[in-house]
Amino acid sequence: MNKKREIQSSVKDESLIEKRRAQMIRGAVTLFKEKGFHRTTTREIAKASGFSIGTLYEYIRTKEDVLYLVCDSIYDEVHARLDALDVDTGSLDVLITAIEHYYSLIDDMQDEYVVMYQESKSLPKDALRYVLDKEMEMVSLFERLLTECADSGEIAMAPKEIKLAANHLFVQGQMWAFRRWALRDYTIQEFIELQTKFLLQGMAGEKTTLRGG
Amino acid sequence: MNKKREIQSSVKDESLIEKRRAQMIRGAVTLFKEKGFHRTTTREIAKASGFSIGTLYEYIRTKEDVLYLVCDSIYDEVHARLDALDVDTGSLDVLITAIEHYYSLIDDMQDEYVVMYQESKSLPKDALRYVLDKEMEMVSLFERLLTECADSGEIAMAPKEIKLAANHLFVQGQMWAFRRWALRDYTIQEFIELQTKFLLQGMAGEKTTLRGG
Amino acid sequence: MNKKREIQSSVKDESLIEKRRAQMIRGAVTLFKEKGFHRTTTREIAKASGFSIGTLYEYIRTKEDVLYLVCDSIYDEVHARLDALDVDTGSLDVLITAIEHYYSLIDDMQDEYVVMYQESKSLPKDALRYVLDKEMEMVSLFERLLTECADSGEIAMAPKEIKLAANHLFVQGQMWAFRRWALRDYTIQEFIELQTKFLLQGMAGEKTTLRGG
Amino acid sequence: MNKKREIQSSVKDESLIEKRRAQMIRGAVTLFKEKGFHRTTTREIAKASGFSIGTLYEYIRTKEDVLYLVCDSIYDEVHARLDALDVDTGSLDVLITAIEHYYSLIDDMQDEYVVMYQESKSLPKDALRYVLDKEMEMVSLFERLLTECADSGEIAMAPKEIKLAANHLFVQGQMWAFRRWALRDYTIQEFIELQTKFLLQGMAGEKTTLRGG
DNA sequence: TATGAATGAGCGTTCATTCAT
DNA sequence: GATGAATGAACGCTCATTCAT
Numbered sequence: 001m002n003k004k005r006e007i008q009s010s011v012k013d014e015s016l017i018e019k020r021r022a023q024m025i026r027g028a029v030t031l032f033k034e035k036g037f038h039r040t041t042t043r044e045i046a047k048a049s050g051f052s053i054g055t056l057y058e059y060i061r062t063k064e065d066v067l068y069l070v071c072d073s074i075y076d077e078v079h080a081r082l083d084a085l086d087v088d089t090g091s092l093d094v095l096i097t098a099i100e101h102y103y104s105l106i107d108d109m110q111d112e113y114v115v116m117y118q119e120s121k122s123l124p125k126d127a128l129r130y131v132l133d134k135e136m137e138m139v140s141l142f143e144r145l146l147t148e149c150a151d152s153g154e155i156a157m158a159p160k161e162i163k164l165a166a167n168h169l170f171v172q173g174q175m176w177a178f179r180r181w182a183l184r185d186y187t188i189q190e191f192i193e194l195q196t197k198f199l200l201q202g203m204a205g206e207k208t209t210l211r212g213g
Numbered sequence: 214m215n216k217k218r219e220i221q222s223s224v225k226d227e228s229l230i231e232k233r234r235a236q237m238i239r240g241a242v243t244l245f246k247e248k249g250f251h252r253t254t255t256r257e258i259a260k261a262s263g264f265s266i267g268t269l270y271e272y273i274r275t276k277e278d279v280l281y282l283v284c285d286s287i288y289d290e291v292h293a294r295l296d297a298l299d300v301d302t303g304s305l306d307v308l309i310t311a312i313e314h315y316y317s318l319i320d321d322m323q324d325e326y327v328v329m330y331q332e333s334k335s336l337p338k339d340a341l342r343y344v345l346d347k348e349m350e351m352v353s354l355f356e357r358l359l360t361e362c363a364d365s366g367e368i369a370m371a372p373k374e375i376k377l378a379a380n381h382l383f384v385q386g387q388m389w390a391f392r393r394w395a396l397r398d399y400t401i402q403e404f405i406e407l408q409t410k411f412l413l414q415g416m417a418g419e420k421t422t423l424r425g426g
Numbered sequence: 427m428n429k430k431r432e433i434q435s436s437v438k439d440e441s442l443i444e445k446r447r448a449q450m451i452r453g454a455v456t457l458f459k460e461k462g463f464h465r466t467t468t469r470e471i472a473k474a475s476g477f478s479i480g481t482l483y484e485y486i487r488t489k490e491d492v493l494y495l496v497c498d499s500i501y502d503e504v505h506a507r508l509d510a511l512d513v514d515t516g517s518l519d520v521l522i523t524a525i526e527h528y529y530s531l532i533d534d535m536q537d538e539y540v541v542m543y544q545e546s547k548s549l550p551k552d553a554l555r556y557v558l559d560k561e562m563e564m565v566s567l568f569e570r571l572l573t574e575c576a577d578s579g580e581i582a583m584a585p586k587e588i589k590l591a592a593n594h595l596f597v598q599g600q601m602w603a604f605r606r607w608a609l610r611d612y613t614i615q616e617f618i619e620l621q622t623k624f625l626l627q628g629m630a631g632e633k634t635t636l637r638g639g
Numbered sequence: 640m641n642k643k644r645e646i647q648s649s650v651k652d653e654s655l656i657e658k659r660r661a662q663m664i665r666g667a668v669t670l671f672k673e674k675g676f677h678r679t680t681t682r683e684i685a686k687a688s689g690f691s692i693g694t695l696y697e698y699i700r701t702k703e704d705v706l707y708l709v710c711d712s713i714y715d716e717v718h719a720r721l722d723a724l725d726v727d728t729g730s731l732d733v734l735i736t737a738i739e740h741y742y743s744l745i746d747d748m749q750d751e752y753v754v755m756y757q758e759s760k761s762l763p764k765d766a767l768r769y770v771l772d773k774e775m776e777m778v779s780l781f782e783r784l785l786t787e788c789a790d791s792g793e794i795a796m797a798p799k800e801i802k803l804a805a806n807h808l809f810v811q812g813q814m815w816a817f818r819r820w821a822l823r824d825y826t827i828q829e830f831i832e833l834q835t836k837f838l839l840q841g842m843a844g845e846k847t848t849l850r851g852g
Numbered sequence: 853t854a855t856g857a858a859t860g861a862g863c864g865t866t867c868a869t870t871c872a873t
Numbered sequence: 874g875a876t877g878a879a880t881g882a883a884c885g886c887t888c889a890t891t892c893a894t
Contacts, residue, residue: 010878011877011878012878013877013878016878020878036334036335038251038252039251039335041862042863042864042865043863051879051880052879053864053865053880054878054879054881054882055878055880057864057865058878058879061865062864062865063863063864063865118331118334121249121331122249136395139395160398160399160403160407161407163398164396164399164404164407165411167392168385168411171384171385171387171388172381174384175380175381175384179380179384182349182352182380183377185373185376186373186377190373191377194373194374194377198378198381198411223853225853226853229853254887254888255888255889256888256889264854265854266855266889266890267854267855267857267892268853268854268855270889270890270891271854274890275890276888276890436856436857437856437857438857439856439857442857446857462677462760462761464677464678464761465677465761467883467884468884469885477858477859478858478859478860479860479885479886480857480858480859480860480861480886480887480888481857481859483885483886484857484858487886488885488886489884489886544757544760547757562821565821586824586825586833587833590822590825590833591837593814593818593822594811594814594837597810597811597813597814597818598807600810601806601807605806605810608778609803609806611799611802612799612803617803620800620803624807624837627840649874650874651874652874655874680867680868681867681869682867682868690875690876691875691877692868692869692876692877693870693875693876693877693878694874694876696868697874697875701868701869702868702869
């Protein structure tokens with residue numbers, strides 16, 4: 001797995017770094033959400049963070065570092081909340097719970113989530129790779145749970161269906177964050193229920209062999 | 214429905230405008246795909262279009278106009294191809310065909326599609342609304358087809374399920390354009406088949422009243 | 427010999443480039459002389475050149491390019507004026523004339539000369555090498571003339587003395603430019619005469635073998 | 640003579656001031672040599688000196704103070720070594736010894752010497768004057784020795800020749816420090832011998848009256 | 853109609869200096 | 874006395890846009 005990138009800071013006090021970066025992330029997310037990464041200036045980020053432009057640059061080296069920090073902090077949160085789940089042995093129940101937790105999490109962090117996926121393309125190459133890796137981890141988790149359900153006979157899906165379904169689940173999460181305006185009639189609970197229902201019904205059929213198998 | 218926005222041009226000859234703008238769109242899509250809207254300069258667009266920066270500004274007023282032109286031309290193409298379908302009376306067959314056409318179309322215009330959804334947030338307010346309207350039209354088409362199937366009893370779905378499913382179909386299209394790297398094992402044919410299968414199976418159950426209603 | 431470095435310009439009209447760069451050089455020399463390269467801002471250079479900061483950057487890529495242009499133009503001038511001399515066959519007369527021309531030239535271009543040698547250390551690596559090469563050419567010219575005089579018996583100097591004397595002549599030129607304030611009692615004519623006299627008398631002795639030869 | 644400038648310090652303990660400034664000078668010379676005054680940051684100076692940026696500013700008021708301290712310490716050293724000479728009554732022997740000592744000293748302190756003459760132009764006005772005064776003292780010393788030799792009949796030089804020769808000797812010292820790369824074939828001993836020889840031969844002729852005297 | 857030189861507001865970033873601890 | 878986090882003026886440079894030719 002890709003290692004977390006160290007963002008250089010000329011400040012030595014680690015706990016201060018953490019505190020200031022938390023301020024930065026909070027400020028930056030709001031701005032990035034509102035006007036995007038490119039239209040947000042470093043001065044605005046500094047101001048929204050509650051300190052001066054000089055201080056901002058004591059904690060990062062480039063503007064892109066801020067974006068990376070935002071993306072990384074989201075994944076830290078995602079992992080923290082998903083690790084709380086006991087996900088070691090996959091079963092239908094576990095899968096359903098995982099979906100529920102995942103979509104709830106996205107609901108809680110909507111802004112951050114949108115920023116991450118809308119702006120991460122502006123990350124420098126290696127930072128982008130790191131973020132993409134994290135995304136793949138997420139998809140893989142769903143894939144693993146589905147596979148284990150299939151292995152235990154709880155669901156009937158071919159491997160290729162599983163992979164697609166895993167991507168499915170992931171992308172529907174993005175949908176909840178990105179297209180809230182189109183889904184404003186739904187509560188997160190309804191959304192979760194319907195997604196789960198679709199998935200389970202979608203899996204109900206016999207395994208498909210593609211091309212009229 | 215939102216009216217098409219007029220992009221001002223200081224040139225009179227309509228057919229020339231059309232020709233130059235076509236050049237512009239072709240050049241811009243490549244560049245936007247490669248480096249995004251913000252990292253692409255107007256000079257680069259002019260060069261890729263085969264004329265000078267001065268000429269570029271004879272046919273648009275702002276850089277954002279180029280982006281609007283790109284987005285608009287994509288929708289023109291989408292409509293052209295979807296209108297070829299006889300979609301007046303919805304039925305399961307029509308729905309299935311519509312899905313097929315829609316995903317094939319996205320497959321053909323992958324670059325343009327990605328650009329449109331990745332960069333359209335940079336559009337000025339009213340242009341963005343226009344593009345979003347077009348998107349909603351697309352979703353509405355699926356919604357209408359599904360509703361008509363439900364009305365005729367071909368499928369069993371509650372209105373709220375239909376709406377979500379329509380969004381579903383739309384977003385899965387984006388997935389095919391955006392996440393091709395994660396789906397490189399699938400052909401567009403496989404993708405269409407599996408999506409259709411999931412949808413039909415997902416609809417197989419009885420109508421759900423949310424939250425155990 | 428090191429090739430002249432091409433300074434990129436986004437302007438195409440060669441004669442315009444030449445004209446604008448001449449303006450730039452004139453403006454920059456004054457400023458560099460007055461406050462040095464580092465204390466001079468690009469905005470000041472633009473203003474002194476008679477155009478805007480944007481225009482400045484149409485004709486160069488970096489601030490260091492300006493310095494290079496200054497240095498290079500000096501050498502062009504030096505060569506133009508020294509090539510006027512018929513210097514093909516060295517003789518005492520030719521040597522004396524060369525010295526005279528060289529010091530006169532420095533006298534005429536005092537400001538430029540000072541700037542070049544005071545600031546050239548701020549040039550990027552390869553540009554610095556180019557300028558240093560030009561300097562060495564100049565020293566080599568003196569070395570050649572002295573050697574030819576020695577070969578023809580007009581002067582009596584060992585090779586090592588010749589080399590040092592060549593550097594001597596070069597450095598005394600710098601002295602005239604740099605230490606004018608200390609030499610304000612002298613006219614350029616006096617300076618030339620005395621330098622020539624010192625040199626000729628200095629060469630009058632027998633060839634020295636170093637260390638009590 | 641110009642009085643030594645007091646550099647303010649908020650620290651009281653004089654011996655501590657001396658110690659810290661010695662650290663500063665040592666660190667700064669290395670850095671200035673390597674990258675010049677302007678490209679060296681105060682943070683780097685502090686680090687190279689072995690203390691924090693805050694501490695640096697306890698012993699100076701501005702960055703230029705550091706440069707002044709460097710220049711001043713060099714002259715202290717120069718004077719200390721030249722005062723060891725008994726130079727009260729000038730004679731040819733004393734002159735020759737003075738030259739020898741002076742060039743040897745430059746050879747020993749090459750780095751410092753280069754820094755002083757390359758960067759002193761960045762000194763504030765009054766500090767620059769002080770350093771220039773020190774330089775003039777040096778030239779005057781040679782001038783005095785030459786004059787005394789002329790008075791005693793040991794050499795034949797007109798006053799104007801003497802002044803120029805004094806500058807000559809001074810500038811050749813700079814040459815040894817600045818152009819070592821061009822003189823790498825010579826040892827300091829050879830250099831001293833040749834310079835001395837040139838000078839004495841140059842003085843051998845009859846007194847010149849300028850302009851065809 | 854087409855060109856491309858000119859413009860300057862505004863960006864990301866640096867760094868000398870201060871001052872609370 | 875020593876520290877180093879905080880500050881913000883100022884820098885080099887870019888680029889969307891204009892307009893004379």
